[in-house]
Structure formats: C-alpha cells, structure tokens
Amino acid sequence: xxxxxxxxxxxxxxxxxxxxxxxxxxxxxxxxxxxxxxxxxxxxxxxxxxxxxxxxxxxxxxxxxxxxxxxxxxxxxxxxxxxxxxxxxxxxxxxxxxxxxxxxxxxxxxxxxxxxxxxxxxxxxxxxxxxxxxxxxxxxxxxxxxxxxxxxxxxxxxxxxxxxxxxxxxxxxxxxxxxxxxxxxxxxxxxxxxxxxxxxxxxxxxxxxxxxxxxxxxxxxxxxxxxxxxxxxxxxxxxxxxxxxxxxxxxxxxxxxxxxxxxxxxxxxxxxxxxxxxxxxxxxxxxxxxxxxxxxxxxxxxxxxxxxxxxxxxxxxxxxxxxxxxxxxxxxxxxxxxxxxxxxxxxxxxxxxxxxxxxxxxxxxxxxxxxxxxxxxxxxxxxxxxxxxxxxxxxxxxxxxxxxxxxxxxxxxxxx
Amino acid sequence: xxxxxxxxxxxxxxxxxxxxxxxxxxxxxxxxxxxxxxxxxxxxxxxxxxxxxxxxxxxxxxxxxxxxxxxxxxxxxxxxxxxxxxxxxxxxxxxxxxxxxxxxxxxxxxxxxxxxxxxxxxxxxxxxxxxxxxxxxxxxxxxxxxxx
Amino acid sequence: xxxxxxxxxxxxxxxxxxxxxxxxxxxxxxxxxxxxxxxxxxxxxxxxxxxxxxxxxxxxxxxxxxxxxxxxxxxxxxxxxxxxxxxxxxxxxxxxxxxxxxxxxxxxxxxxxxxxxxxxxxxxxxxxxxxxxxxxxxxxxxxxxxxxxxxxxxxxxxxxxxxxxxxxxxxxxxxxxxxxxxxxxxxxxxxxxxxxxxxxxxxxxxxxxxxxxxxxxxxxxxxxxxxxxxxxxxxxxxxxxxxxxxxxxxxxxxxxxxxxxxxxxxxxxxxxxxxxxxxxxxxxxxxxxxxxxxxxxxxxxxxxxxxxxxxxxxxxxxxxxxxxxxxxxxxxxxxxxxxxxxx
Numbered sequence: 023x024x025x026x027x028x029x030x031x032x033x034x035x036x037x038x039x040x041x042x043x044x045x046x047x048x049x050x051x052x053x054x055x056x057x058x059x060x061x062x063x064x065x066x067x068x069x070x071x072x073x074x075x076x077x078x079x080x081x082x083x084x085x086x087x088x089x090x091x092x093x094x095x096x097x098x099x100x101x102x103x104x105x106x107x108x109x110x111x112x113x114x115x116x117x118x119x120x121x122x123x124x125x126x127x128x129x130x131x132x133x134x135x136x137x138x139x140x141x142x143x144x145x146x147x148x149x150x151x152x153x154x155x156x157x158x159x160x161x162x163x164x165x166x167x168x169x170x171x172x173x174x175x176x177x178x179x180x181x182x183x184x185x186x187x188x189x190x191x192x193x194x195x196x197x198x199x200x201x202x203x204x205x206x207x208x209x210x211x212x213x214x215x216x217x218x219x220x221x222x223x224x225x226x227x228x229x230x231x232x233x234x235x236x237x238x239x240x241x242x243x244x245x246x247x248x249x250x251x252x253x254x255x256x257x258x259x260x261x262x263x264x265x266x267x268x269x270x271x272x273x274x275x276x277x278x279x280x281x282x283x284x285x286x287x288x289x290x291x292x293x294x295x296x297x298x299x300x301x302x303x304x305x306x307x308x309x310x311x312x313x314x315x316x317x318x319x320x321x322x323x324x325x326x327x328x329x330x331x332x333x334x335x336x337x338x339x340x341x342x343x344x345x346x347x348x349x350x351x352x353x354x355x356x357x358x359x360x361x362x363x364x365x366x367x368x369x370x371x372x373x374x375x376x377x378x379x380x381x382x383x384x385x386x387x388x389x390x391x392x393x394x395x396x397x398x399x400x401x402x403x404x405x406x407x408x409x410x411x412x413x414x415x416x417x418x419x420x421x422x423x424x425x426x427x428x429x430x431x432x433x434x435x436x437x438x
Numbered sequence: 439x440x441x442x443x444x445x446x447x448x449x450x451x452x453x454x455x456x457x458x459x460x461x462x463x464x465x466x467x468x469x470x471x472x473x474x475x476x477x478x479x480x481x482x483x484x485x486x487x488x489x490x491x492x493x494x495x496x497x498x499x500x501x502x503x504x505x506x507x508x509x510x511x512x513x514x515x516x517x518x519x520x521x522x523x524x525x526x527x528x529x530x531x532x533x534x535x536x537x538x539x540x541x542x543x544x545x546x547x548x549x550x551x552x553x554x555x556x557x558x559x560x561x562x563x564x565x566x567x568x569x570x571x572x573x574x575x576x577x578x579x580x581x582x583x584x585x586x
Numbered sequence: 587x588x589x590x591x592x593x594x595x596x597x598x599x600x601x602x603x604x605x606x607x608x609x610x611x612x613x614x615x616x617x618x619x620x621x622x623x624x625x626x627x628x629x630x631x632x633x634x635x636x637x638x639x640x641x642x643x644x645x646x647x648x649x650x651x652x653x654x655x656x657x658x659x660x661x662x663x664x665x666x667x668x669x670x671x672x673x674x675x676x677x678x679x680x681x682x683x684x685x686x687x688x689x690x691x692x693x694x695x696x697x698x699x700x701x702x703x704x705x706x707x708x709x710x711x712x713x714x715x716x717x718x719x720x721x722x723x724x725x726x727x728x729x730x731x732x733x734x735x736x737x738x739x740x741x742x743x744x745x746x747x748x749x750x751x752x753x754x755x756x757x758x759x760x761x762x763x764x765x766x767x768x769x770x771x772x773x774x775x776x777x778x779x780x781x782x783x784x785x786x787x788x789x790x791x792x793x794x795x796x797x798x799x800x801x802x803x804x805x806x807x808x809x810x811x812x813x814x815x816x817x818x819x820x821x822x823x824x825x826x827x828x829x830x831x832x833x834x835x836x837x838x839x840x841x842x843x844x845x846x847x848x849x850x851x852x853x854x855x856x857x858x859x860x861x862x863x864x865x866x867x868x869x870x871x872x873x874x875x876x877x878x879x880x881x882x883x884x885x886x887x888x889x890x891x892x893x894x895x896x897x898x899x900x901x902x903x904x905x906x907x908x909x910x911x912x913x914x915x916x917x918x919x920x921x922x923x924x925x926x927x928x929x
Contacts, residue, residue: 025897025898027896027897028893028897030897031627031628031893031896031897032627032893034626034627034628034629035623035626035627037629039475039478039625039626039629039630039631039632040475040476040629040630041475041476041477041478041481041629041630041631042476042477042564043631044477044479044481044482044564044567044571046568046571050564052562056562058558078535079528079532079533079534079535079537080537080538081528081532101532102528102557103528103531103532103555103557104528104531104532104533104534104537105528105534105557105559106528106534106535106559107558107559126558126561126562126564126565127565127568128556128557128558128561128565129554129555129556129557129565129568129569129572130554130555130557131553131554131555131572131576133531133547133555135555136531136555136557440643440646443643444643444644444646444647445647446640446643447639447640447641447642447643447644447647448644448647450634450637450640450644451637451640451641451643451644453641475628475629475630478625478630478631478632480621480625480630480632480633481625481630481631481632481633482633483633483634483637483640483641486807487807487812488806488807488808488809488810488811488812488816489720489807489811489812489815489816489817491651491816491817491818491819491823492812492815492818492819492823494644494648516651518648518649518650518651518819518820519648519649520648581647
C-alpha cells in the first residue's frame with residue numbers, strides 16, 4: 023500500500039492556503055479578453071439587424087416605434103440570460119455598437135436585471151444639399167444634357183442603386199452582401215435587390231470595383247455612357263482582317279504585339295484570374311475567375327488589354343495603328359496616341375544604336391543629356407542615371423519593358 | 439435562544455443540490471470547480487449533498503429537457519423549506535441555443551419560482567459564488583418569513 | 587431527600603457532564619476541527635470550526651419531511667436511539683482517573699463494544715424504515731462495515747485486557763476502570779511494546795467505525811445519495827450528523843483511555859502544587875483532565891481521521907471488508923500473540 027500524499031498533506035497543513043478569498047466585490051473584472059456583460063452603444067447602431075440574425079441564442083430583440091416626426095425609434099435589447107457570449111454579434115457589427123466587457127457579475131433575482139438595452143432614433147436618410155459637395159452638381163449636370171441619358175440618383179431609403187452603364191455584373195457585391203439581398207447574374211446581366219433583406223449597410227457599394235452602386239450621399243450619375251462605346255467596334259471590324267476584337271462577354275483580351283508580359287495586370291487583378299509568365303511570354307485568363315471588372319486594362323502600361331468598348335487592334339502592332347483613327351469619337355483613341363508614335367520611332371533609326379528585341383529600352387548616348395527624367399518616371403526603378411558622371415544604367419532584372427522611359431524622354435534618346 | 443441560533447445559522451450552512459437538466463456539462467464542471475482549493479466555497483459553508491432532502495439551495499443547469507422536466511420538478515419538490523432555486527448558466531433561464539427545440543421544455547421559470555439567475559455560458563466560478571452568496575442571503579430572509 | 591439529590595446528580599451526569607451537553611459541544615467541535623484540518627491539508631482555507639454547529643441548527647430549522655412509505659415512529663425515533671446509546675457510552679468511558687463509579691463499575695469493555703453497535707443499528711433501522719432503495723443499498727454496506735470493524739476491535743480489546751489482566755488476578759480484564767488504574771501505576775499502554783500494533787489497528791478502526799472518509803461507502807453521497815440518510819431531512823438528519831460527531835468523540839476518547847490513560851496521573855499533584863484543596867481542587871483537576879482528554883482526542887482525530895481522509899479516495903465495500911479482515915486484523919492478532927506470550 024502506498025500513500026504518496028501523506029507527506030504533501032502534512033506539509034500543506036503548515037503552508038499558506040491557495041484560496042482566492044471571496045469578497046462580494048462587483049467591480050472585479052475578468053481576465054483580459056473575457057467576454058462578459060454586453061454593452062450596447064445605441065448611437066452607433068444603424069439597425070441593420072445583422073446581430074439578431076447571427077445570434078445563436080435568439081438573445082437580441084428589437085422594438086420599433088414611430089415618432090411624431092415619422093422617424094423610427096428603435097429599442098434593441100440583449101437578454102443575457104439567453105446569451106452564449108460567443109461574440110458573433112460583435113464580430114458582425116460593422117459599426118462597433120456591441121461591446122463585450124470583462125464584467126462577469128451577471129447575477130440577477132429578476133429577469134429584467136439581465137436585460138441590456140439601448141434606444142436610438144433611426145434618422146431618415148439625409149438628402150445631400152448641393153452646398154455640401156460643390157463638385158457634385160457639375161459632373162452630374164454637364165453630361166446630362168449632352169447625352170440626353172437618364173440620371174440615376176441614389177435612393178433616399180438608404181438602400182443601394184445600380185448604375186447599369188458602369189456595372190460589369192462581376193457579382194462581387196452579391197458575394198459581399200452580409201444579408202444576401204443581392205442577386206446578380208453575370209450571363210443574363212441582371213442585378214436584383216431584395217428590398218426585404220437589404221439592411222442598407224453599404225457594403226456592396228464599398229466592394230464595387232467599378233463604383234456602379236450608389237448609396238445615399240453619393241453623386242447622381244448620368245446613364246448613357248455605354249451606348250456610344252460599343253458602336254465603333256463593329257465599324258472597325260471589317261477594316262482589317264487580323265484585328266483583335268474586344269470580347270463581348272465583358273472579359274479582357276490581350277494584344278500580344280503590345281504586351282510586354284510585365285505581370286502588372288496579374289498583380290492588380292482582384293479575382294486572381296490572370297496568370298502571366300514573363301520568361302515564357304504567356305498570358306492566360308481563367309475564365310471562371312474573371313469578373314470582367316477591367317482593372318487589368320486600366321493597370322496595363324502598354325494598353326495591351328482590350329475591354330468591351332475598346333477599339334479592335336490589329337494583331338501585329340505597328341500596322342494596326344491606323345485602325346483606331348477611323349473610329350475617332352470614342353474616348354479610347356486618346357489613350358492610344360502613344361502607339362502610333364511608338365511605331366514611328368523604330369522605323370526611323372539609321373543609327374548605330376539598335377533597339378533590343380526583348381522590349382527593354384536602349385540608350386542613345388549621342389542624344390542623351392542625362393536629365394534623369396527617365397529614371398524618375400520608371401515605375402519599377404530599374405534605371406539609374408547620374409547626371410554628373412554621365413552614366414545611364416539599366417537593371418535588366420527589374421525592367422518590365424513598359425516603355426515609360428521612352429515616352430518621357432525629351433530628347434528621344436531611348437529606343438525600344 | 440434556540441430560535442436565534444437557528445436564524446443565525448440558516449445563512450451560514452447552505453447545502454447545495456445540483457440537478458443536471460440536460461446540461462452540456464460546462465456548468466456542471468464549473469460548479470464543482472467552485473469547491474476546489476482555488477475558490478473553496480466550503481469556506482462559506484457550502485457543501486454538495488447527494489440527496490434533495492438535505493439541500494437548501496438547488497442549482498439547476500441545462501435547458502430543462504422534456505425527459506428531465508418531471509424529474510427536476512419532483513426533485514425540487516422534495517427539498518424541505520426554506521429552499522432557494524438557483525439557475526446556473528443561460529440554459530435554464532431561457533433555453534439558450536436550444537430555445538425552441540422540440541425536446542426542450544424550459545425555461546425553468548415557467549414551472550417554479552427561480553430565486554437567483556447566474557448568467558453566463560458558462561459563468562465564471564467567481565460569478566457562481568456571487569450567485570450562491572446572494573442565495574444564502576435570500577435563504578436567511580425566507581427563514582425569517584417562515585417564522586412569521 | 588438524599589434520593590432526590592442523588593437523582594438530580596445523576597440527571598446532571600446524564601444531561602450535562604459527561605452526558606449530553608458535553609457530548610454535543612465537544613463532538614460537534616471535534617467534527618469542525620476535522621473538517622478544518624482536512625481542508626488545510628488540501629491547501630484550502632476550509633469552513634469555520636463552528637460549521638457543524640451552524641449545520642445542526644440550520645437543520646433544526648428546516649422542514650422535516652416524513653416519506654409516505656416510512657414507518658413514522660421508527661423513522662423519527664431511530665436518530666434519538668443512536669444519540670441515547672452514544673451518550674450512555676460516553677458515561678462509561680472514564681476521564682483518566684475521574685470516573686463515576688455508579689456507571690463505570692457496572693459496565694466494562696464488553697458493554698462498550700455492544701453499545702458501539704447501537705448507533706450503527708439505529709442508522710440501519712432509520713434507513714430501512716424509509717423503504718428507499720438507496721437506503722437499502724446503504725444499510726447493507728453499513729452492516730458489512732460494522733462487521734468488518736468488529737473483528738479487529740475485539741482483538742485489540744482482548745490484547746489490552748490480557749496485558750492489564752496479567753498484573754491483576756490473571757486472565758483477561760475487561761474493566762475500563764482497571765485498565766486506567768493499571769496505566770496510572772504502570773505508565774500508558776502505548777509504551778508497552780507488544781501493544782503498539784494493537785494501537786495502530788485501533789487507530790485504523792476509528793474512521794471505519796465512525797463512517798469517515800475512505801470507509802464511508804455506506805453514505806457515499808455521489809453514488810447512492812447518502813445511503814440510509816437519503817430520505818432524512820430537518821431535525822432528524824441533524825441528530826444523525828450530531829451522532830456522527832459524538833461517535834468521533836467516543837472512539838477517540840476510547841483510544842486515549844486505552845493507550846494514553848497514564849497521562850492524567852500528574853494532574854492531581856499538579857493541582858495540589860498550586861495550593862488548592864478540597865472540592866475546588868477536585869473541580870479544577872477534573873476540568874484539567876477533560877481539557878487534556880479533548881486535546882488528545884483532537885490529536886487522534888488529526889492523525890486517525892483527518893489525515894486518512896485527506897490522502898485517500900473512497901474504497902469499495904469489498905475493499906473495506908478485505909482491508910479490515912486482513913491488514914488491520916492481522917496487526918491486532920500480532921499484538922494479541924505477542925501479549926499472550928508476555929511481551
């Protein structure tokens with residue numbers, strides 16, 4: 023028989039007890055991050071009701087009364103006797119109106135003692151006065167008469183409005199909506215809002231890459247932009263046989279002759295749909311992932327990505343240049359301006375300095391004045407120019423061949 | 439003198455009887471932890487008893503399931519007066535996450551008068567002692583009223 | 587007149603000292619000290635020493651529920667029967683050399699042995715009268731525990747009686763008074779080498795006899811709802827708790843008297859040294875003797891009950907039986923054999 027604790031019992035008999043002495047002290051707090059009594063900040067609440075929806079214990083309820091001014095007086099109540107203290111409501115509250123304190127003394131003799139509630143008045147959405155944002159009326163007013171299109175105004179009930187001309191039906195808004203109130207179909211180009219489910223939180227507007235969703239307080243937008251844009255495309259189509267046409271499903275198309283495989287498009291793509299390999303000169307689009315937002319086209323320093331509404335581009339770069347000129351009215355040609363110039367340059371030289379065939383710049387020392395503008399404009403910092411020592415160095419591993427240096431050179435001393 | 443001794447002793451010797459009415463065991467473990475060396479509720483006279491006949495305070499945990507309802511009520515009826523009923527955790531107060539389930543008959547307050555609610559899921563042992571301490575005071579008051 | 591005075595005197599013996607009041611106070615106090623010691627050994631602060639008093643008075647103030655199936659008379663009388671037996675038992679145990687001849691001369695160790703059974707019988711009677719199945723399980727366990735303790739207890743008393751008897755008329759002496767007298771002149775029996783195993787065996791019998799922790803299978807609150815006490819509530823339950831405390835006092839004071847009886851020999855000369863004479867001297871020496879007895883009881887409780895409680899877990903009923911009839915009985919038997927051959 024073995025009694026291992028005899029020694030311990032005797033030694034403990036003469037040592038200090040390890041008790042935490044109990045004192046009825048209501049100010050004692052729990053450990054850091056303890057999830058105790060809930061504190062509700064009614065002034066922060068927007069009554070989106072996400073907390074009520076995610077509460078597993080149905081502990082959160084609300085009562086809405088109408089005030090004489092027609093506003094909603096909302097009383098939200100948290101019943102701690104039904105709470106699991108999981109803090110999911112706090113996590114879901116986008117406005118920080120719910121807080122868990124370290125107070126664990128939740129002792130009650132009456133049910134009311136366990137109620138935490140707060141009352142606030144949900145204000146009717148304020149219509150933006152013109153004075154509030156001086157810039158607002160101008161863009162709204164100017165295009166409206168010119169195009170004769172319809173002006174889309176934000177709703178005054180706090181719910182989102184779609185601008186069809188900007189929307190690319192990428193479904194990001196629907197994915198982000200916490201209430202599941204949006205239903206967007208990419209194939210059928212529909213955007214539907216379930217008015218009952220919508221809580222007016224504005225998450226969809228924040229998530230939209232094209233700013234195609236208006237919330238109260240946003241500027242009204244004039245509809246009609248897409249109408250002229252697609253027009254040039256069919257016109258230009260017959261002009262050249264080997265034209266690269268923008269796709270009509272809203273997804274980007276690469277112009278291989280312009281593309282320098284700099285991977286900027288792939289880096290910027292919010293959906294991660296692009297895979298660009300600089301070494302093997304490949305540009306691949308994952309059709310399933312692509313949301314057609316156009317970020318890649320905007321990011322491309324060479325304008326080598328066509329989006330719907332862009333001009334078709336000839337497959338071989340230099341020859342294609344005249345094509346856009348035929349269809350002048352669209353805003354696109356402006357952006358394409360550098361293209362024809364670029365094509366003139368390589369044709370001209372009879373100089374000893376030959377342009378490289380890997381798309382990277384070459385300096386013409388005869389023309390270069392070492393002004394350093396090219397180095398300053400290089401987006402990746404691949405150029406080092408020393409005015410005093412008259413040196414021009416290119417870090418080949420960094421250069422993405424974007425041609426910015428060539429474009430900014432005042433002396434045309436850079437060849438691409 | 440004898441009556442005075444009884445009145446003084448009532449609040450100092452609260453014996454607990456614990457009923458698990460379908461609890462997840464979280465509260466049960468915390469209730470036992472109250473009697474461990476760290477919190478040592480025996481210092482205040484608390485003692486866990488095995489029979490409702492010996493108890494002064496009934497601690498109910500769990501959402502009071504249909505299966506346990508009858509047994510819970512019978513156990514509570516067997517506790518001699520003055521007695522005090524304490525609900526521990528959110529479940530017996532409202533049903534908590536089990537609220538509205540076909541198998542849950544709670545909350546307990548539908549059937550008996552509950553004296554003290556200890557909220558939390560599960561409450562901290564300190565909070566449990568808080569609640570039980572309040573229950574002893576109620577117990578002493580009940581004894582005084584019983585005399586009248 | 588003398589008869590009335592005598593009656594009053596004996597009434598005082600029974601009701602105040604060494605009867606009911608003394609048993610009540612020191613039994614519950616001993617119980618409180620035990621709880622405190624166990625708590626301290628487990629590194630807790632523990633309940634106040636007066637906690638058993640609070641418990642007792644609280645139980646007196648509670649409603650008493652008599653089960654419908656119970657025999658009401660048996661149910662309510664059983665705890666009182668146990669209490670009466672224990673109070674009578676305490677009268678038969680001398681306080682060192684101070685005893686009440688009217689009691690101690692009529693009763694010896696054999697009577698004490700029988701009376702020790704009555705509290706156990708009372709708790710079995712009370713439990714059985716309720717008809718509760720938990721009580722049924724509990725009382726069968728209680729009977730086994732009593733049986734298990736009985737054998738080593740008898741062997742211990744035999745060896746003590748043999749030692750004392752050898753110096754008197756020969757044979758075995760069962761008189762408590764004689765045993766104490768022997769120790770007064772020969773020194774405490776614990777110093778007798780042959781009786782040391784018997785003393786250890788008796789120490790191990792104490793928690794089993796009182797139903798304390800490792801041997802409380804009969805009242806296991808976590809498995810059989812406190813066994814025979816399952817249906818008890820209010821004052822009768824309080825009396826059972828009181829019986830438990832008094833039984834602790836009885837067993838420990840019996841141990842003190844059997845093995846440390848010689849320690850009180852100096853009291854009278856000490857009092858005489860101070861200069862007190864007559865009745866005052868007698869009163870003071872009795873008081874000192876009682877205090878010494880209680881102090882020794884506390885020490886025996888600490889070693890024999892609290893320490894064992896703090897370091898062990900509850901045994902199963904067959905383990906209790908096996909333990910008492912092998913280890914403890916073996917110790918007592920060894921002692922008896924040693925004593926028989928004059929060691």
